[in-house]
Amino acid sequence: MENQAIYSISLIVNQKPYSIKVLPEHTxxxxxxxxxxxxxxxxxxxxxxxxxxxxxxxxxxxxxxLILAVEADGSNLVTIEGLGGKDNLSPLQQAFVDAGAVQxxxxxxxxIMAAQYLINTNPNPTxxxxxxxxxxxxxxxxxxxxxxxxxxxxxxxxxxxxx
Amino acid sequence: MTMIGKSxxxxxxxxxxxxxxxxxxxxxxxxxxxxxxxxxxxxxxxIKAIDTSAAYMLEGVHFILTAADFPIPMPRYGPFxxxxxxxxxxxxxxxxxxxAAVVAETENIAEQAAKLVKVDYEELPGVYSLEQALAPDAPxxxxxxxxxxxxxxxxxxxxxxxxxxxxxxNCPAELELEDSFNFPMTTHFAIEPHVFIxxxxxxxxxxxxxxxxxxxxxxVVSDALKMPISKIRVIVPELGGGFGGKGYPKFxxxxxxLAMKLxxxxxxxxxxxxxxxxxxxxxxxxxxxxGFQKDGKLAYMKVxxxxxxxxxxxxxxxxxxxxxxxxxxxxxxxxxxIHSRAILSHTVPGTAFRxxxxxQFMWALDSIMDMAARKLNIxxxxxxxxxxxxxxxxxxxxxxxxxxxxAEGITKAAKAIDWGKPLPQNCGRxxxxxxxxxxxxxxxxxxVRLFSDGSLTLLVGTTEMGQGARTVLSQLAADAMQIPMEHxxxxxxxxxxxxxxxxxxxxxxxxxxxxxxxxxxxxxxEKLRKITAECxxxxxxxxxxxxxxxxxPGKVLTYTDVLVxxxxxxxxxxxxxxxxxxxxxxxxPLGGGVSFYEVIFAGAEVEVDKETGFVxxxxxxxxxxIGKAINPLLVESQDEGGAIQGLGHxxxxxxxxxxxxxxxxxxxxxxxxPTTQDIPDILKSMLxxxxxxSGPSGAKGTGESGIIPIGSAIGLAVADAxxxxxxxxxxxxxxxxxxxxxx
Numbered sequence: 001m002e003n004q005a006i007y008s009i010s011l012i013v014n015q016k017p018y019s020i021k022v023l024p025e026h027t028x029x030x031x032x033x034x035x036x037x038x039x040x041x042x043x044x045x046x047x048x049x050x051x052x053x054x055x056x057x058x059x060x061x062x063x064x065x066l067i068l069a070v071e072a073d074g075s076n077l078v079t080i081e082g083l084g085g086k087d088n089l090s091p092l093q094q095a096f097v098d099a100g101a102v103q104x105x106x107x108x109x110x111x112i113m114a115a116q117y118l119i120n121t122n123p124n125p126t127x128x129x130x131x132x133x134x135x136x137x138x139x140x141x142x143x144x145x146x147x148x149x150x151x152x153x154x155x156x157x158x159x160x161x162x163x
Numbered sequence: 164m165t166m167i168g169k170s171x172x173x174x175x176x177x178x179x180x181x182x183x184x185x186x187x188x189x190x191x192x193x194x195x196x197x198x199x200x201x202x203x204x205x206x207x208x209x210i211k212a213i214d215t216s217a218a219y220m221l222e223g224v225h226f227i228l229t230a231a232d233f234p235i236p237m238p239r240y241g242p243f244x245x246x247x248x249x250x251x252x253x254x255x256x257x258x259x260x261x262x263a264a265v266v267a268e269t270e271n272i273a274e275q276a277a278k279l280v281k282v283d284y285e286e287l288p289g290v291y292s293l294e295q296a297l298a299p300d301a302p303x304x305x306x307x308x309x310x311x312x313x314x315x316x317x318x319x320x321x322x323x324x325x326x327x328x329x330x331x332x333n334c335p336a337e338l339e340l341e342d343s344f345n346f347p348m349t350t351h352f353a354i355e356p357h358v359f360i361x362x363x364x365x366x367x368x369x370x371x372x373x374x375x376x377x378x379x380x381x382x383v384v385s386d387a388l389k390m391p392i393s394k395i396r397v398i399v400p401e402l403g404g405g406f407g408g409k410g411y412p413k414f415x416x417x418x419x420x421l422a423m424k425l426x427x428x429x430x431x432x433x434x435x436x437x438x439x440x441x442x443x444x445x446x447x448x449x450x451x452x453x454g455f456q457k458d459g460k461l462a463y464m465k466v467x468x469x470x471x472x473x474x475x476x477x478x479x480x481x482x483x484x485x486x487x488x489x490x491x492x493x494x495x496x497x498x499x500x501i502h503s504r505a506i507l508s509h510t511v512p513g514t515a516f517r518x519x520x521x522x523q524f525m526w527a528l529d530s531i532m533d534m535a536a537r538k539l540n541i542x543x544x545x546x547x548x549x550x551x552x553x554x555x556x557x558x559x560x561x562x563x564x565x566x567x568x569x570a571e572g573i574t575k576a577a578k579a580i581d582w583g584k585p586l587p588q589n590c591g592r593x594x595x596x597x598x599x600x601x602x603x604x605x606x607x608x609x610x611v612r613l614f615s616d617g618s619l620t621l622l623v624g625t626t627e628m629g630q631g632a633r634t635v636l637s638q639l640a641a642d643a644m645q646i647p648m649e650h651x652x653x654x655x656x657x658x659x660x661x662x663x664x665x666x667x668x669x670x671x672x673x674x675x676x677x678x679x680x681x682x683x684x685x686x687x688x689e690k691l692r693k694i695t696a697e698c699x700x701x702x703x704x705x706x707x708x709x710x711x712x713x714x715x716p717g718k719v720l721t722y723t724d725v726l727v728x729x730x731x732x733x734x735x736x737x738x739x740x741x742x743x744x745x746x747x748x749x750x751x752p753l754g755g756g757v758s759f760y761e762v763i764f765a766g767a768e769v770e771v772d773k774e775t776g777f778v779x780x781x782x783x784x785x786x787x788x789i790g791k792a793i794n795p796l797l798v799e800s801q802d803e804g805g806a807i808q809g810l811g812h813x814x815x816x817x818x819x820x821x822x823x824x825x826x827x828x829x830x831x832x833x834x835x836x837p838t839t840q841d842i843p844d845i846l847k848s849m850l851x852x853x854x855x856x857s858g859p860s861g862a863k864g865t866g867e868s869g870i871i872p873i874g875s876a877i878g879l880a881v882a883d884a885x886x887x888x889x890x891x892x893x894x895x896x897x898x899x900x901x902x903x904x905x906x
Contacts, residue, residue, distance in 0.1 A: 037191070
């Protein structure tokens with residue numbers, strides 16, 4: 001390839017600081033998955049329509065595939081890995097387990113992050129709020145209803161601390 | 164204690180909710196080269212020349228594969244017919260048919276280089292619809308020299324199947340109806356796009372693929388590349404959804420060829436758009452002619468189905484044949500003629516898609532039933548009850564008899580949507596019936612390894628794609644051996660390790676692999692019995708198994724006691740093998756008969772906005788005739804997911820092509836699948852469990868059923884709400900508005 005500008009950026013991902021070099025065309029999703037090996041955020045559509053790559057960036061839910069890595073310089077990111085590991089699940093992750101809201105699991109990391117953002121911003125959502133809050137996250141397996149139940153159950157429990 | 168009928172949590176769910184599970188795209192392959200395809204922006208073209216010189220100038224490009232790299236004739240592959248070239252040779256026969264594959268250091272370089280490959284081509288006339296493909300002067304999609312049925316070789320009819328009984332041609336009836344119903348071409352849209360990695364290893368190749376059927380893939384690659392099966396190892400990580408779209412071999416023969424030729428690891432990850440170009444549901448036109456008596460009883464049925472398959476057979480012959488076998492659904496007229504044809508076209512190869520050919524037939528059959536009910540002034544539930552068989556009754560002649568209490572199922576579905584009660588204006592209800600038969604004459608093998616601490620590893624060839632096979636099969640082993648779930652591991656997805664399984668498809672795994680697991684556990688117990696008798700000096704017939712213990716006269720032993728007595732402390736294991744094989748019948752058009760019927764009923768309640776044509780689904784319920792749910796949570800949630808996929812093809816989803824065969828709505832922006840905003844206010848799945856299936860504890864399969872009756876239930880609810888019968892799915896606002904306003 002011809003000479004390309006390389007940028008140095010710093011990120012905090014799941015409370016851990018990183019300084020990395022990126023190309024201008026790298027998306028935040030590329031950097032997380034390929035450079036940092038944080039593979040919880042998934043790639044499906046690549047155009048911000050499916051939500052499989054949803055993460056929290058400075059507290060806001062974003063599609064990591066739509067953000068250039070250089071734009072994220074200095075950001076604080078939370079991915080599914082930052083919510084809870086398999087042995088210490090967060091209340092929302094546990095709610096997905098309890099409600100049977102997971103089938104293949106490919107959309108799950110993005111779905112949970114979108115739901116976490118919803119709960120962070122609206123601690124007591126109605127079913128309509130949940131449907132609206134998750135409309136940008138596609139799932140082809142479950143038919144969504146158990147996902148909605150999972151989110152509502154956590155909202156009602158009111159135990160949803162965010163990292 | 165029994166593990167059957169327990170909603171134990173999904174095996175590995177903690178890894179899924181924490182992002183820890185590694186899907187194929189998450190795996191790292193050191194020093195892998197990346198592959199991108201060169202495609203043409205047309206449906207059908209003659210390739211005149213391919214100039215790769217500019218692409219080769221790009222630093223990081225290793226190789227550019229074209230048909231010229233293969234011997235003549237070009238090796239071909241396919242699951243049932245060996246008709247698809249490894250890469251386009253001479254012609255591209257469908258939009259998206261790759262003409263070259265660029266191999267480069269990075270995905271980015273491969274993509275740049277693919278744009279620099281110059282293809283000189285001449286666009287050719289193509290056939291993109293049933294009408295075009297069946298026209299007398301239609302260009303032939305396939306070269307007659309590779310066709311297997313000489314009498315059809317000079318047509319675009321790949322093959323046809325005829326079933327029937329009684330005397331449908333000469334059968335008096337008081338009401339005769341005839342109409343045609345169209346089912347759309349749809350795409351699977353698994354959220355995980357396909358990934359293929361091939362690595363040379365010793366004198367063979369390891370293929371990591373998002374494939375549902377690793378053993379079938381192994382055989383197909385072996386045939387295409389003339390390599391022994393033992394030299395091809397297929398690894399399948401957990402799949403991010405399959406739905407049939409990941410069933411049959413795609414680019415694995417090409418990737419294996421590249422890995423062997425370059426002696427390098429090669430990786431290909433499709434974009435979502437590219438997944439639309441490797442397989443899709445066969446669209447269809449089903450014409451039904453039916454005669455009824457005044458009381459609503461069917462006198463005869465004639466069903467003519469044409470499926471628009473793609474440029475290559477892929478799984479379509481099976482889709483069309485199996486659809487036709489149950490071409491009258493579960494209705495049981497005594498006089499039947501079914502004629503089903505697979506029609507080639509210059510389109511993306513049609514393949515398996517949840518429900519195979521069944522939803523296409525059911526949409527037509529349920530519509531005719533509702534039309535008859537309206538003409539005869541009979542309740543729509545009642546007309547169905549009059550025409551479905553009782554348990555034990557023949558309905559598909561020559562096949563297994565009715566194996567369920569189907570009147571119970573449909574009545575339950577109707578009740579759940581308050582059948583017969585008044586509805587607000589512009590609302591309507593519909594009922595749908597789904598039936599599908601599993602793949603015949605298949606083979607499943609299972610291995611169980613009991614270790615000295617009493618824990619057990621189960622090995623099966625089934626792929627996990629979200630359906631829950633790992634959970635259900637573990638439950639069956641836990642139940643058979645009375646070992647807690649926490650002490651059971653399951654290994655699948657590696658042909659180098661696990662025993663054979665035909666396919667992870669056709670809702671068959673719980674039944675057939677489940678039976679194999681039970682047989683493997685029986686075999687294990689027989690071996691334990693023999694060892695126990697030897698070591699504890701007792702008669703083999705006095706050895707009993709109870710609650711995970713081995714009981715002999717006067718003594719209760721653990722599995723550990725038996726293993727330690729036989730092998731010494733910490734040594735050895737006892738291995739059980741089970742093979743479940745269905746009968747083959749070479750005279751049967753499908754190679755074997757039906758072992759269970761996958762039957763489901765759906766009820767829908769909709770509200771139609773007559774101003775905009777928008778269909779709002781208020782309620783959607785399903786009742787699966789499941790025999791026995793090994794894990795009710797997994798069954799119910801899978802049926803729900805199927806129902807929402809069905810809602811997709813009922814009111815939203817269809818692939819649209821232009822007159823040059825190009826798909827216009829590639830990708831998530833233009834091809835909409837249901838979101839949280841599209842699902843019904845009430846979604847409910849229920850079961851009928853009468854232990855009458857051919858699987859463990861009387862289980863039947865369920866994986867596909869949720870999707871099958873939904874087109875009927877929603878489409879006929881719209882008809883009920885508006886008074887207008889529609890013939891084409893999906894019922895988009897535009898098509899409903901046109902149906903209501905343009906006559």
